[in-house]
Amino acid sequence: MEYHLSKRIPVEEGYDLVVAGGGPAGCAAAICASRLGAKVLLVEATGCLGGMGTSGLVTAFDPMANGEMMVVGGFMREVVEAMYERGFLPSYVTPEFWRRLYHRWTPFNAEGLKLLLDELAAEAGVEVRFFTKAVEADVDSETRRVNGVVLHNVDGFTLVRAQTYIDATGDAILSELCGADYLEAGRDTEHIMPPTLCALVGGVAWDRIELDAITPKGQQAAIEQAVDAGFFSQPDRHVPGMFRSGETVGFMNAGHVFHMNAVKNKSLSQGMMQGRRLAWEYLRFYQQHMDGFQHAEMVTTGALMGVRESRRVVGEYQLSFADYLARRRFPDQIAIFAKAVDIHVYDCTEEQYRRYYEEFHDSGRLAPGEWFGIPYRILVPKGWQNLWVAGRCASSDIQVHGSIRVQPAAAMMGQAAGTAAVQAMNFGETACSLDTDRLVDSLRQQGAVLPETP
Ligand SMILES: Cc1cc2nc3c(=O)[nH]c(=O)nc-3n(C[C@H](O)[C@H](O)[C@H](O)COP(=O)(O)OP(=O)(O)OC[C@H]3O[C@@H](n4cnc5c(N)ncnc54)[C@H](O)[C@@H]3O)c2cc1C
Structure with a gap:
């Protein structure tokens, strides 16, 4: 109609x-x-x-x-x-x-x-x-x-x-x-780069963290271990990670929302909810598995979905x-x-x-x-x-x-x-x-x- x-x-x-x-x-x-x-x-x-x-x-x-x-x-x-x-x-x-x-x-x-x-x-x-x-x-x-x-x-x-x-x-x-x-x-209808809902995380003890350990390469072993142990809701081995963006603040780019269509409102809306759920999941991963993040806390997730393409x-x-x-x-x-x-x-x-x-x-x-x-x-x-x-x-x-x-x-x-x-x-x-x-x-x-x- x-x-x-x-x-x-x-x-x-x-x-x-x-x-x-x-x-x-x-x-x-x-x-x-x-x-x-x-x-x-x-x-x-x-x-x-x-x-x-x-x-x-x-x-x-x-x-x-x-x-x-x-x-x-x-x-x-x-x-x-x-x-x-x-x-x-x-x-x-x-x-x-x-x-x-x-x-x-x-x-x-x-x-x-x-x-x-x-x-x-x-x-x-x-x-x-x-x-x-x-x-x-x-x-x-x-x-x-x-x-x-x-x-x-x-x-x-x-x-x-x-x-x-x-x-x-x-x-x-x-x-x-x-x-x-x-x-x-x-690349085709099956292969669309997934977005990520980014977040800011506070309470990070950056002075205790070896910056190499927190690069995508440095943290990969911990990610793989957590994936194999079933820690995450999806076995995603690609985690860009956490980046130091202030004295105690980290910018978290973690958790792909697969198969989301950024120019379809229903898909985008569901994607935002999934993105927020994933952000909390990855925060818990950092708190539990990475030194210096024990007291990390969620400050906010993005108001815009992190659409890559x-x-x-x-x-x-x-x-x-x-x-x-x-x-x-x-x-x-x-x-x-x-x-x-x-x-x-x-x-x-x-x-x-x-x-x-x-x-x-x-x-x-x-x-x-x-x-x-x-x-x-x-x-x-x-x-x-x-x-x-x-x-x-x-x-x-x-x-x-x-x-x-x-x-x-x-x-x-x-x-x-x-x-x-x-x-x-x-x-x-x-x-x-x-x-x-x-x-x-x-x-x-x-x-x-x-x-x-x-
Ligand atoms: C998860 C993620 C991580 C990334 N990491 C990096 C990184 O580390 N470094 C880096 O440099 N880049 C990074 N990028 C890429 C980069 O952030 C974006 O691709 C870049 O910002 C694109 O710039 P743009 O001006 O084309 O679009 P955008 O930054 O998306 O800006 C578009 C603007 O248009 C507005 N808009 C949309 N529709 C309308 C409308 N109809 N009318 C009026 N306004 C409208 C939106 O609100 C938005 O403000 C990343 C992207 C993502 C998603």
Whole structure:
């Protein structure tokens, strides 16, 4: 049965750019575009900026250097440096973590990131609307132009018209509403990377804990033993684990919610409940099996499910694993990156754990000093004029998605999309026919690390 909803709603005009989603990609896009002079509206479904890093409690930035140099520049570099200056990184973290070290994560305080992003958005003049969702789009599907986006919040529905639009929702919500093509999650319908509901744990005696013992590798023997003893409700051998993110606080990334579909509400709702149950289960594991966690206590679980993969838009180019293996450099490169392919187990079999481990540690892994390029065209839904995607839903195959799905890469894509949108307006260009030399110049001026490409 269907019900036809027809409703008169107010229209707002005058924006240059609407960004849907305030995670690392959306914040970078909105703030950088606003700094370049655009009138920007940033709409975010939750009550804070930061996306997975704050509402999802993923309180660590993935590696930003390759053992020789920092490959992540621009807005993301500004954020991590400011977090350090303001004391929002744990005291054991030094600038070497993000400026030089090979495959080193940088943990942070989630409330610090929320505050910093609020301030950066306000300083740049971005209008932020929290608790606001993009729920429909007005498009001309012939010419592939977006005319407006319908938003919903406590004030009701509004149609907002702008010249340009960026989808930074992680799940490609705006692209789907516009009718852009996308791929569903997974290598196939059976093999979808499971999410994890992350948590913050307090009362950890970090000074008593040998940090090597608590790395995914260091703790593996204890996990295997507990799995064999039937401690967990599912025999999952892949546990990223517990990471020190404060003096007594740990960020817990443990417990896969297998076969959950992030873009089906029923599945997502059940997944949240299972995620909370698993979080408690893993807390008990740490309390009972790992030294230093005896007095650990649950502080909170994420308000957002930790979705690792859902939709990927079909872009003007699809970045592929072959590009990654070739350490490909692109003339329209908007970022470079150096993270391994990280695709979690699809189920609890030993075969899956082996597959994950080999893929992460062996299969073409970038050596110190190496990097690959991220081209502009993966940010443009195929054929669209004034719509861009940035972050987790950008156009790539499933393997390279396992590398670029993380916060620093999302932020670099966001900065590039925001800059491209402003350039398109200023020079009368479209998303799919943009002068990418000009874009690359502009990104370099904003501090992006973009070595000359032959
Ligand atoms: C369990 C887990 C562990 C991870 N570990 C790390 C790690 O250690 N380091 C790292 O760097 N990365 C890590 N990642 C990856 C990383 O956190 C995300 O992939 C990254 O945040 C993606 O950025 P994004 O901006 O594309 O999307 P998100 O961070 O997901 O942000 C999307 C935002 O859009 C909002 N939104 C959604 N729909 C709408 C709508 N219709 N209207 C308005 N707003 C909407 C959401 O509320 C959200 O705030 C991890 C991810 C997971 C799930």
